[in-house]
Every structure is written in structure tokens, then in C-alpha cells.
Amino acid sequence: MDLKGFGGQILVGAGLTLxxxxxxxxxxxxxxxxxxxxxxxxRRTLRALADAYTTLVRGVPELLILLLLYFGGTVFLTWVxxxxxxxxxxxxxxxxxxxxxxxxxxxxxxxxxxxxxxxxIEAARALGMHRAxxxxxxxxxxxxxxxxxxxxxxxLVLLKDTSLISVVGLEELMRKSAxxxxxxxxxxxxxxxxxxxxxxxxxxxxxxxxxxxxxxRRGLARA
Amino acid sequence: xxxxxxxxxxxRFLAGAWLSLKLxxxxxxxxxxxxxxxxFARVSRRRLLWMPAFAYIFCFRGTPLLVxxxxxxxxxxxxxxxxxxxxxxxxxQPFGCAVIAFALNTAAYQAEILRGGIMAVPVGEVEAARxxxxxxxxxxxxxVLPQALRLTLPAYGNEIIxxxxxSSLASTITLxxxxxxxxxxxxxxxxxxxxxxxxxxxxxxxxFVITRVIGVTEKRLMRHLRREDQAAVPTLEPYGA
Numbered sequence: 001m002d003l004k005g006f007g008g009q010i011l012v013g014a015g016l017t018l019x020x021x022x023x024x025x026x027x028x029x030x031x032x033x034x035x036x037x038x039x040x041x042x043r044r045t046l047r048a049l050a051d052a053y054t055t056l057v058r059g060v061p062e063l064l065i066l067l068l069l070y071f072g073g074t075v076f077l078t079w080v081x082x083x084x085x086x087x088x089x090x091x092x093x094x095x096x097x098x099x100x101x102x103x104x105x106x107x108x109x110x111x112x113x114x115x116x117x118x119x120x121i122e123a124a125r126a127l128g129m130h131r132a133x134x135x136x137x138x139x140x141x142x143x144x145x146x147x148x149x150x151x152x153x154x155x156l157v158l159l160k161d162t163s164l165i166s167v168v169g170l171e172e173l174m175r176k177s178a179x180x181x182x183x184x185x186x187x188x189x190x191x192x193x194x195x196x197x198x199x200x201x202x203x204x205x206x207x208x209x210x211x212x213x214x215x216x217r218r219g220l221a222r223a
Numbered sequence: 224x225x226x227x228x229x230x231x232x233x234x235r236f237l238a239g240a241w242l243s244l245k246l247x248x249x250x251x252x253x254x255x256x257x258x259x260x261x262x263f264a265r266v267s268r269r270r271l272l273w274m275p276a277f278a279y280i281f282c283f284r285g286t287p288l289l290v291x292x293x294x295x296x297x298x299x300x301x302x303x304x305x306x307x308x309x310x311x312x313x314x315x316q317p318f319g320c321a322v323i324a325f326a327l328n329t330a331a332y333q334a335e336i337l338r339g340g341i342m343a344v345p346v347g348e349v350e351a352a353r354x355x356x357x358x359x360x361x362x363x364x365x366x367v368l369p370q371a372l373r374l375t376l377p378a379y380g381n382e383i384i385x386x387x388x389x390s391s392l393a394s395t396i397t398l399x400x401x402x403x404x405x406x407x408x409x410x411x412x413x414x415x416x417x418x419x420x421x422x423x424x425x426x427x428x429x430x431f432v433i434t435r436v437i438g439v440t441e442k443r444l445m446r447h448l449r450r451e452d453q454a455a456v457p458t459l460e461p462y463g464a
Contacts, residue, residue: 059384059430060423061391064402067409068419075415156285163287167395174289181297188298195286195294202285 003193006180010190013176014197020172021159023094028101028154035106040113050106057103063164066096070168089170093162101158108150113139115146145216152209159201173197229417232408239404240425246318246390246400250325251383257326258333263363265338276334283331288389291328296320296396317396329386336378340371373444380437384430391426401425 003010038050057065070092077085116139124134166174177194181187264276283291299305299314313319344367352362372379394403405422409415 056423056427059427061388061402061426063391063394064405064419064422064426067402067406068415068423071409071413071415072419075413160287163289164392166289174287174293178293186301188294188301191290191294191298195282195290198286198290199282 003190004180004184004186006176006184006190009176009180010173010193010197013171013173014201016171017159017162017173018201020090020093020097020165020170021155021162024097024101024158024162025155027094027098028105028158029151031098031102032105032109035102036109036113039106039110054103054106057099062096062100062161063167065100066092066164066168069096069099089165089168092168093165093170097158097161097165100161101154104154104157105151108147108154109143111150112143112147116142145213145220148209148213148216152205152213155209156202156205159205160198163198225414225417228408228412228414229421232404232418232421235404235408236401236421236425239399239401239422240429242398242403243387243390243393243400243429246321246325246393246398247383247386249322250329250390251386253322253326254329254333254386257330258337261330261334262337262341265334266341280331280335283328284335288324288328289392289395292321292324292392292396295324317393317398321390321393321396321398325386325390328389329382332382332385333379336375336382337371339378340375341367343374344370376437376441376444380434380441383433383437387426387429387433 035050035053038046039054041047070087070089073087073092073095074085077087120138120142121134124138129137162172163174165172166178169175171179173194177190181190184190261276261279264272265280267273267276295314296317299310299320305311305314313323348366348370349362352366357365390400391402393400394406397403399407401422405418408418412418
């Protein structure tokens, strides 16, 4: 296929797409951990806050959140700094995707923690284990196994949602393809290339996730 | 906060919501119709049937909706022969493209949901129907589909919410849906918070109403099962709730 010299640019964009998705996943996992802890905590205010967070973020389009943070961030930071501050696509995109990913991981992690049988925690306590030891040795290894399918889904959604950042000008895979499409008047060709790259990422991710799941299940008796 | 601006832009948001609803409704209906043959092909044992269905589902679920939308809206212009085809009146304007893209996309997701439902129908029931002399299509229509649809209702509810949210992508191809209205208000007055928070509220109302409707429908469809369930599942309260 003739990419008219845009192949390198698209490759760079694809790399940026992966990087943004991976960074958002890391931040999202941190937010998700806090969110799940808040949802499972005994304090009502914390639970209500976490509920409001996940309900709002999951009930509103991803694109709208991104646009709000992109334009709203500029207005907010300009107001704070007292001079014109521009939020770039990368910052707004990372922020938006992290918040999104955080909301979904909150639910995944909460369900996973609740999926660990209560008896095991009680047994560990009866053995005299400390809270931290219980979390490290009993809870987390199983939470990891139970949360993996959900986290895999979050990753796949995240990977695709990075394409939205092209709308606010970040030159990731989608934006690079749009530039090439405009310059060559071959929109179908270049969007098809972008689609194939996303598809490759998805295939790779699906394979990787199932390998991870197999590894996480290794100690488990087969049903 | 400019309350007056928020108030004055309400009619525009209503118009935007109407466009969004048209997009969502059309995509869901067309996508549902498309999903039926795809799901049947997917559960078939014939390679010629399940492999194309698998490829279709995988491609549409494995790529961003934005790419699919751009491929159809911008991409269709690349080929002269499309300009002469009967599809051109639809592909020429953004609304048609958005409906096509959303419908094709949700069809893939709905087919996968339906497949799960079809597989969940107990084999014994299908065997019983067959032993009564029912044909394949009759079994599908009277035994498998009604149950599959009922089992998958929660998943359908999720999918509807997803379509509501992804309908906001229509604003990227110049349509004035809810998000599109918000973007044009921002472009005119730079009232960022007013416009986007308004839009967010409209979406929240939409998703809330849909969630409630699905919940009520689910209860209705499950009502013949409820009493048995209550008898089978012991309650935690000593004397029942």
C-alpha cells in the first residue's frame, strides 16, 4: 500500500496513542484504588462522594468530559494564574482519560474485593494476621485475579477512547491519519490504516490479557 | 456562571436533544435489526456463516467508533462510484453517515449480547421443542429468542446507555446534537462551563430515564419468575421482609 510518505508519521502517532493509554491506565488504577476504598469504607460521606463520582462520569459522554476539561481547564487555569494559560490536548486528554478510567476501575476493583469470600478474611484474622498482612497476602492476590477480566475491558475501552483526544488536537494515531487524509485526498485509505492499527492493538491486548488471566488462575483448581 | 445564558440556551439544547434522540433511536432500531442475522450466523456451526460474523463483530468492537464514523463520512467521498450509487443521498449528509456508523457499531455489540443470550437458553428446552416436531425457525421464534431477549435485557440496557453516550461523536461531523449545541455555544460566547454543564445535565437526565425504564421493563418481563424465586431463595430476615 502506498502511504505517500506518511507511514512514519502514523507510526509516531500510534506510539503516542499507546503511551497516552498506558499512562491513563496507571493514573486510572490509582484513582480506582482510592475510589474502591472509598466505596467500601464505613464512612458515609466517602461512599457518597465515590458514588457521585462514578455515576456522573459514567453517565456523561466521554467526549463531553474531554471538551469540558480542555476548554474548561484553559478558563480555570487562566483565572487562577491571572494570565492566559493554554491547556494542551495532551494534558486535557490524559486528565480526562484518567478520570474516566478511574471511574470504571473503581467499580471493577470494588466488585473484585467483594468477590473475595469473607470467611478467608476472618480465617486470616483468626490466625492473628495484621490488617496489612491480610491485604497483602490474602486480599490482593485474589483481587488481582478477580479484577483482571474487568481491567482488561477497561484497557480495551481506554485504547479506543484515546482516539477522542484527536478532537482537541493531540497528534496521536487518529489526528495523524486525519492530517494524511487531508493532504492526500485519500480519507478512506488513511482512516482504514488507522482502523487496522487500532485492530492490531486490540488483538495484541486480547492475547496479552488472556495470558495474564491464565497466569493469575494458575493456583486455582479447574472447575 | 451566567445563569441567563444557561436559561436562554435551553431551547437550543431541546433542539439538540431532539436530534440526539432521533440519532439514538434510529441507530438502535437499525442496529437491532442488523444484529439478529449476525448473531444467528455467529452461533451457527457452519464456517461460512460464523467466520464472517465473527470478523464483523471483532472489527467493529476492536476499533474506535470515531474511526468508523470518519471512514464512512469522509472516506466514502474517496470513491467516485459511490457518488453514483443509491447510497449517496444518505452518505452525502452527516445525519445519514452518523446513523449508518452508529447502527453498524451497535449491531456488533448487540449481536454479541444476543449470542450470549442464545447460548444461555437451556439445551433441554430446545431438544424438547424439537421432539414436539417444531422446526428450527419456530424454535428460534417461540423458545430461544423470547428467553434470550429476556435474559439479556440488562445488557441491552447498558448498550442503550453506551449508544446515548457515543451519540455525542455526531458533533465531530458538524451535527448539532446535544454536544454539538454545547460546542457551538462555546465557540460563540466562550461560556465553557455553562454550555458543557448544561449538556452534561441533559445527558444525565437521558441516561437516568433510560435506566429507570429498563428497570421497570425488566421487572415486568420477569414477573412470572418472581414468586418462585422468593420461595427458593431464603431471606436474611427471620420472618421475611
